[in-house]
Amino acid sequence: MRSQKRAEKSKKTKIILSIITILVMLVITGVAYAYIKLGDVKKVPISKSDEKLHVSKDVKKYKDNDEIVNIAFFGLDRRSKDEPSRSDAIMVVSFDKKHKKIKLSSIMRDSYVDIEGHDKTKLNHAYAYGGPELAIKTINSNYNMNIRDFVAVDFFELEKIIDNVGGVEIPVRTDEINHINNGMKEVARIQGASIEQVDSPGLQTLNGKQAVAYARIRHTAGGDFERTDRQRTVLNAILEKVKKQGASKFPGIVSSILPNLTTSLSSTEILKMGASGFALGIDNVEQQRFPLDKYCKGTSIGGIYYLQYDKEQTISQMHKYIYEDIKPN
Template structure:
C-alpha cells in the first residue's frame, strides 16, 4: 500500500483504476490507445496493432496460466472486479506454523513463488441441483492430483511452471517416506507446503488450490481450446482413443485429455505434460480477441473462477489487483513449463513411485530460489523435462 500512496502522491492513478483506462464499456478503445502517436494524429499501425494495444489494456495476466484467469478479463468498468475477487475462497492456516529457522529463508527481490495444488474431488453438487463448493481440504478425504510450482520473476517479464509428479517419493514430515500427494491427504495445505519447502529449499509465498473438475466451466467459458495430438494414441481400458491432429475441445473433452494416463507411455509424467499443454492452450485462448470482445464469455469466465480456485488468506483483493497490474506485460511466450527432473521409476512397499534426479533438481531449485530461471532454461532447453510443442 506504501507503493500505491507514492504513486498517487506523484500524480499517478492506482493500478485498480488504470485497468479501465482507454476502454469503453463495450471493450473497444476510446481513441487514446495509440501509444506514441502525436496529439491529434491518426493512430499508427494496422488493425492488428490496435487489437494488440486493446488486448494489453483489457487483459491483465494474473498469476500466469491458472491464477491469470482470476482477473484476466476485467475489461469494462460496469463489471465490479472486487465482486469477482471476493468470490475466490480464502484458505485459512495454509502455511506451516514453524519457527523461521526451520523454514527456507526468503530471498529478497527474487520473485514470487506459488504452490499450485490440483484436486480431482473438490466441488460437489448440492441436493438442490446448484453448484456447491466443498472445503479445499478435509482430513483423509483426498490426495492432491497435481502439484506445480509457479515462479514469477521479479521483473514480471517471465514465469515458470514446474510440475511435481504426484507419485514422487519424498519425506513427509511426521510420516516418513511417502508419495508427495499423500501430504495433502494427511495434513492439508500446510503439510503440503512444508513438504515441498523441505524438498526444494524454496520459500513458498502463496498457495492456490485448483479444482480440475471446474476447468470444464472455464474451458467452455472461453469457447473451448485447440490442442494438437501429434500421433494417434489407441484406447486402452477406459482410456479413449485420441486421433492424430488438432482437436477443438470443449470442457468435458479437455477434462478427459488432462486426466488420462493409462494410454500414455510414461504414465503420470506424460499426464503432467498434458496438463501443462492444456493450461498453455487455455491461456492462449483466454487472450484471444474472441474472448476479450464477448461480454458473455468474459462474464462467464470470471463467474467460473470462483468455483475453481481458492487461495491462501494472505492474498487480499488489493494484493491480487497489484499483482495483476504488475503482470500486465506478461505474454504466453514468456511462460515456460517443465517437469521436475526425472530420476527413474521404483517400487516401494508394492507401490510404484517416481524418483527425482537429485543432482539436477538441486540445480533447478537453486535457480528458482535465486530468480535465475531464464538462465536455467536457456541452458536446459533441450531436456525432455521441458514442455515442447509436441505433446502426446
C-alpha cells in the same frame, strides 16, 4: 475559414476525449466488477509464518528473488467436495518480473519425499493428509523453496473453467484418443451426463470434459512423465484463450473462473497477480518438469511404486531455472 477549422479541430478533440473517457470507464468498471467477483472465490487461510511453512532461507542467496513470486498450483483428484484429496497435478507457478515471463514447473506427484508427521511417501499424499498448508510445507522443505500461497482446483471445477472460456486448443495424438474417451465416461457416470467423443487426432478445440480427460492420461508410452506435460499444456491453453478473448470480455471471464478456484490469496493479491501476468505477457510462458529423467528412477517399496530422485541435483536445477532463468539440460 479559421473559425471553421477551429470548430472542426474542437469537434475532433471532443470525440477523442469522449473515446478516452469511455475506455477509462470500461477499465474502471471491469476492475470494479472483477473485484466484486473476487468475493466468490473460496478462500482457505493458511499460516503466514515462514517458519511454519518451512520457507527456505537458501533462496536468499539469489539476487532480486523478491522479483520472482512463486505460487503452488494443485489439481485435485476428488469425486466429492468432502473427501480428502490427493493432488494429481502439482506445479510451481512463477511470476518472474526480473526476466519478464511466467514459468510453469511441474513436480512429479509420485516423488518420494518426507512429509511432516507421515515419514517418507508420495508427494501428492501431502494434500490429503493436511490440506494445502501441509502440501506447501512439504514442497518448501524437500525442494528448499519459498512458497507462501496456493491456488487449487478439482477436475470438475477445471471442466467448468474450460467450458466458460469456450474450450481450449489442444494437439491430440492418435494414441491419446481412446484414453480421452474412456476418461470422459468415468466422469460422466459420476455426473450423470453425456459426452461428446473425440474422433480424430490433430489440433482441435476440446471442451471441458475432453480437456480434463486429456490432462489425466497416464497410460501412454510416456506414462506419468507425459501426463505432467499434458497438464501444463491445458493450463497454458487456458491462459492463451483468456488472452485471445480480449479486454472487453475479461470481466465476464473473471466472473466465470473465480468461483471455481480455492486459494489463500486475498482479493488484492489476486488483482495484483493478474496485473503482473498481463504485464509480463501471457505469450511468454515457459514450462519445465522436475525431477529430470536422468536424475530419477521408479522403484517399488513395500509393493508400492515411488519415484526416487537425486535431491541435491534436483534442488539445484529447480533453483537455477526458477530464480536464475537457466533451463536445465
